[in-house]
Amino acid sequence: MAIESFDDPTADFILRSSLPATDFHVHRLLLSLSSPFFDQMLSLPQPSPKELARVPIVEVSETPQTLQLLLQFIYPVPNPIIDDDLDTLILVLHAAIKYDVLPAIDGLRSQLVSEHYLKQSPTRIYAIASRYELEEEAKLASKHTLGINILDAPLSEELRYISAFSYHRLLALHHTRAKAAQGLLRLRDDVKCMECDGTYGAFSEGPKWWLDFRRRAAEELGVRPTTEVVFGMEFLSQSFQQVGCRKCPLSLLQSWSFLEELKRRIDELPATV
Numbered sequence: 001m002a003i004e005s006f007d008d009p010t011a012d013f014i015l016r017s018s019l020p021a022t023d024f025h026v027h028r029l030l031l032s033l034s035s036p037f038f039d040q041m042l043s044l045p046q047p048s049p050k051e052l053a054r055v056p057i058v059e060v061s062e063t064p065q066t067l068q069l070l071l072q073f074i075y076p077v078p079n080p081i082i083d084d085d086l087d088t089l090i091l092v093l094h095a096a097i098k099y100d101v102l103p104a105i106d107g108l109r110s111q112l113v114s115e116h117y118l119k120q121s122p123t124r125i126y127a128i129a130s131r132y133e134l135e136e137e138a139k140l141a142s143k144h145t146l147g148i149n150i151l152d153a154p155l156s157e158e159l160r161y162i163s164a165f166s167y168h169r170l171l172a173l174h175h176t177r178a179k180a181a182q183g184l185l186r187l188r189d190d191v192k193c194m195e196c197d198g199t200y201g202a203f204s205e206g207p208k209w210w211l212d213f214r215r216r217a218a219e220e221l222g223v224r225p226t227t228e229v230v231f232g233m234e235f236l237s238q239s240f241q242q243v244g245c246r247k248c249p250l251s252l253l254q255s256w257s258f259l260e261e262l263k264r265r266i267d268e269l270p271a272t273v
């Protein structure tokens, strides 16, 4: 008999799921060892000898799927990997936290911040982590939100449950980092263009490509304060395609070390809440 089927006749306790009601025959000892919640619940009412004859049933509000996954973290079977269904992961995490199932909380916390989920739904992960006060996960997720315009991100159900404090912290991170990154967009003295430098009278603001790049980069960093887009070849090359100076492409290439330094300084700005 597979242990995952939860119909072991030696089980001494039944957890009954909702929607639909399904019985999971479980072992008190394993539940007690994994969860202070169950430990306390199971140690409270000592069944009388008469009651011992039947296995006690506790009804829970979780679905069979959620309960099954949660119990797999408790039993000596491989931990379930929920890597392509964030909704399910959230339900199981919620149950794990509700019942204080320590091995499940640990396993699910690390799955929550898998690369896949962070890339796909960073704002949602941030909201979930904030809701459950998972500080490390919230920090990691906040970093991944930098590449998206959070005010444009789709509304997620999880936002209902996070505090204004947590949301404000995220907006403040974006705002502060955007301002700081924009402040770093300053030209180094040695960056020149042989053709268009000095066309602004005695005072040169820099080559045309730079003026165009600075304007567009400031705008882009204002909504996505990360270097991913602005230092991409596509974004950079627009700056000499649009300004119409023959020598600007050469100037830009010769300024590569300046651009790399600029990118590094922006990357070094605080990136988490």
Ligand SMILES: [Zn+2]
Pocket (backbone or CB within 6 Å): 193, 194, 195, 196, 197, 207, 208, 209, 245, 246, 247, 248, 251
């Ligand atoms: Zn030029």
